Amino acid sequence: MKGKLIFGIAKSLLLARWRQTLVAAVGVTFSIAMFITLLSFMNGLNDLLDGLILNRTPHVRLYNEIKPNKNQPVNAALKDSYNFISSVKAGITRQEIYNSGPVLQTVKNDPRVLGVTPRLSTQVFFNEGTIDITGLINGIDVEQEMRLFNFGDYVTAGSAMDAENVANSIILGKGLAEILVADVGDVVQVTTAQGERFSLKVVGYFQSGIQEYDKVQCYASIATTQKLLGKPANYVTDIQVKLYDLDMAPAVAKEYAKVFNVDAEDIQTANAQFDTGSSIRTLISYAVGVTLLIVAGFGIFNILNMMIYEKMDSIAILKATGFSGGDVNRIFLVIALSIGFFGGAVGLVFGFIFSVIIDNIPFNTAALPTIKTYPINYSPIFYMIGGTFALITTYFAGYFPARKASRVDPVEIIRGK
Numbered sequence: 268m269k270g271k272l273i274f275g276i277a278k279s280l281l282l283a284r285w286r287q288t289l290v291a292a293v294g295v296t297f298s299i300a301m302f303i304t305l306l307s308f309m310n311g312l313n314d315l316l317d318g319l320i321l322n323r324t325p326h327v328r329l330y331n332e333i334k335p336n337k338n339q340p341v342n343a344a345l346k347d348s349y350n351f352i353s354s355v356k357a358g359i360t361r362q363e364i365y366n367s368g369p370v371l372q373t374v375k376n377d378p379r380v381l382g383v384t385p386r387l388s389t390q391v392f393f394n395e396g397t398i399d400i401t402g403l404i405n406g407i408d409v410e411q412e413m414r415l416f417n418f419g420d421y422v423t424a425g426s427a428m429d430a431e432n433v434a435n436s437i438i439l440g441k442g443l444a445e446i447l448v449a450d451v452g453d454v455v456q457v458t459t460a461q462g463e464r465f466s467l468k469v470v471g472y473f474q475s476g477i478q479e480y481d482k483v484q485c486y487a488s489i490a491t492t493q494k495l496l497g498k499p500a501n502y503v504t505d506i507q508v509k510l511y512d513l514d515m516a517p518a519v520a521k522e523y524a525k526v527f528n529v530d531a532e533d534i535q536t537a538n539a540q541f542d543t544g545s546s547i548r549t550l551i552s553y554a555v556g557v558t559l560l561i562v563a564g565f566g567i568f569n570i571l572n573m574m575i576y577e578k579m580d581s582i583a584i585l586k587a588t589g590f591s592g593g594d595v596n597r598i599f600l601v602i603a604l605s606i607g608f609f610g611g612a613v614g615l616v617f618g619f620i621f622s623v624i625i626d627n628i629p630f631n632t633a634a635l636p637t638i639k640t641y642p643i644n645y646s647p648i649f650y651m652i653g654g655t656f657a658l659i660t661t662y663f664a665g666y667f668p669a670r671k672a673s674r675v676d677p678v679e680i681i682r683g684k
Contacts, residue, residue, distance in 0.1 A: 273594060273597055273598050273601065274601060276585070276598050277598045277599075277601040277602050277605065280598070280602060287573070288606060291606045291610070292606050292609055292610035292613070293610070294562075294610070295560075295606060295607055295610030295611055295614060295657055295660075295661065296610045296611075296613045296614040296617060297559075297614070298559040298560045298562065298614065298657075299560070299610070299611050299613075299614025299615060299617075299618060299653045299654075299656075299657050300614045300615075300617035300618040300621060301556070301559050301618075302556035302557075302559055302560060302614075302618065302649075302652075302653050302656070303614070303615060303618025303619065303621070303622065303649055303650060303653050304618050304621040304622055304625070305552050305555060305556050306552050306553070306556055306644075306649045306652075306653075307618070307622040307625075307643050307644050307645060307646075307649060308622070308625060308641070308642070308643060308644075309548055309549065309551075309552035310549065310552070310644035310646065310649070311626075311641070311642030311643040311644040312548070312642055313548060313549060313644075314642060314644055315638065315642040318417075322416065322417060323416045323417070323418075323421075323475070324534050324537060324538060325416075325507035325508055325509060325534065326508055326509050326510045326513055326516040326519075326533065326534045327507075327508040327510065327516055327519050327520045327523060327531055327532070327533055327534070328505060328506070328507055328508070328531065328532045328537070329364060329370070329374075329505065329506040329507075329508070329523055329524075329527065329529050329530070329531050330364070330504060330505045330506075330529065330530055330531075330532075331362055331363070331364060331504070331529055331530060332530040362504050363498075363502050363503060363504055364503055364504065364505075364506060364527075364529060365528075367385065367501055367502075367503045367506065368501055370506060370527050370529075371383060371385060371506060373527075374506065374508055374523070379510055379511060379512070379515060379519060380508055380509070380510060380511075381415070381509045381510055381511050382411060382414060382415045382508075382509050383411075383506060383507065383508050383509070384407065384408045384411035384412060384415060384506075384507050385408060385489060385503040385505070385506055385507075386405060386406065386407055386489075386503065386504065386505040386506070386507055387405075387406035387489055387492045387493065387496075387498075387502065387503050387504050387505070388403060388404070388405050388406070388492075388504060388505065389403070389404055389406070389459065389460070389492060389495060389496055390402070390403055390404075390460055391403070391404055391457045391458060391459055391460070391495070392457065392458045393443070393447055393455055393456070393457055394455075394456040394457065394458060394464075395446070395447055399458065400443070400446060400447070401483065402440075402443060402457070402483055402484075402485055403483050403484055403485065404437065404457075404485050404486070404487050404492055404495065405484065405485065405486050405487070405492075406486075406487055406488060406489040406490075406491065406492025406493065406503075407430075407486055407487075407488070407489060408431075408488075408489055409427055409428055409430050409431040409486075409488060410428070410431065412427075413427055413428075415507075415509045416507075416509075418486075421473055421474055421475055421476075422438060422471045422472065422473055423441065423471075423472050423473070423474045424451050424471050424472040425438065425451045425469075425470045425471025425472065426470070426471060427471065429470035429471060430470055430471065430486060430487055430488050430491075431488050433468060433470050434491070435465070435466065435467055435468060435491060435494075436467060436468045436469075436470040436487065436488075436491065437455065437457075437467040437468070437469060437470065437485055437486070437487045437491070438469075438470060438471040438472065438473050438485060438486040438487070439455070439469055439471075439472055439473065439485050440472070440473050440474070440475075440480070440481035440482060440483060440484045440485055441472045441473065441474040441481045442478055442479075442481035442482035442483075443481065443482050443483065443484075443485060444469070444472050446482065449469050450469070451469055451470065451471060451472070452468070452469065452470075453468075453469050454466050454467065454468050454469070455467055455469060457495070459495050459496065461496070461497070463495070463497070465494075465495055467487070467491070473485070473486055489503070508523075513534065516533035516534050516535060517533045517535055517536070519533070520532060520533040520536075556653075557656065560656045560657065560660045561660065565664070568664040568665075568667065568668065585598075592673035592674060593673065595669070595673045596669045596670060596673035597669075598669075599665055599668055599669035600662065600665050600666065600669045602665060603661045603662060603664055603665020603666075603668075603669070604658060604661055604662060604665065606661055606665075607657045607658050607660065607661025607662065607664075608657070608658065608661075610657065610661075611653065611654050611657030611658065611661075612654075614653065614657065615650050615653060615654060618650070618653065619645075619650075622643050622645065623643075625641050625643055626640055626641065626642075626643040627640055628640060628641050
């Protein structure tokens with residue numbers, strides 16, 4: 268019964284100064300709405316950038332790095348001395364992965380692995396009149412690249428599968444195609460590092476969204492690339508692995524490096540700087556959102572303080588008629604939490620509405636052909652955090668004024684009147 272009475276009194280005080288109550292609630296609503304909108308947009312942007320970089324990067328890459336031999340002859344000959352060797356050159360290094368077929372099969376059978384695909388890269392020169400333009404042809408298993416790394420999403424002209432189905436074909440990077448003025452269906456001339464010259468048919472354009480990348484990178488089937496190099500069908504220089512659990516990549520890379528006697532690079536190492544940038548952007552968005560909530564909390568604090576000064580008579584009467592300091596404290600906490608709850612709930616709704624509006628704003632740029640609207644992340648976690656912060660902020664905004672009200676001496680107030 269007493270609890271019901273406390274809620275009734277709190278309701279009466281809220282409605283008695285409804286304009287002030289509305290201002291406080293609007294402050295919470297605005298803060299929560301901006302908090303949700305900002306986090307949704309910033310994390311949507313992070314997801315977009317992750318898609319451009321991380322989703323096209325293997326979780327584990329197996330290859331043979333060109334490096335000098337660690338066991339130099341002088342170290343074997345002079346074991347009891349310190350040897351300083353400068354300008355050490357790489358020796359005879361095998362770039363291809365030894366026994367690539369069994370390695371591929373073993374990795375494929377690993378229950379931690381979502382998929383695996385071979386790759387073969389080679390530098391070539393595209394012959395444009397008297398000018399040779401440097402390029403890099405990546406020999407890929409097109410079907411596996413489409414399944415694991417969304418390769419088909421970035422082929423903006425032609426069909427990705429044509430690189431597999433059409434003999435002696437190539438998919439040019441969009442930037443390189445513009446330099447060569449090569450349309451789909453045209454034939455381009457390439458010269459390999461060994462001096463061999465080949466004619467390749469253009470069957471599509473690849474556009475990653477990174478301009479410098481698209482001026483160099485091209486794609487062909489593994490068979491076509493092996494033919495360019497004059498290598499057998501088992502010749503591959505990279506094996507790209509995608510795992511079910513991204514966080515396992517460092518441990519799996521170390522294991523594969525030891526088992527297959529190759530170099531292995533995990534995605535965390537390959538994209539450490541990029542991951543740092545994403546983390547900083549997320550941290551900034553949370554910091555701005557929390558700042559908005561704290562500012563709204565100060566607004567509620569000021570409004571409740573003013574309400575206490577204006578309601579000194581009412582507080583004195585309540586305490587004179589038997590209400591304890593704890594009861595008065597609970598009344599003003601109910602007022603603060605009511606503002607936080609209703610203002611926060613409306614703020615969550617408006618935050619979702621603003622996110623939907625942004626998600627439907629056209630965003631067309633030649634650099635990002637797969638993106639049609641601004642990116643938004645609708646994670647429920649953002650709404651849970653926003654609602655929780657609304658209640659916590661308003662609780663502390665109301666706690667100190669409520670404690671002050673609970674200490675009011677009714678005799679002093681009535682005597683002053």
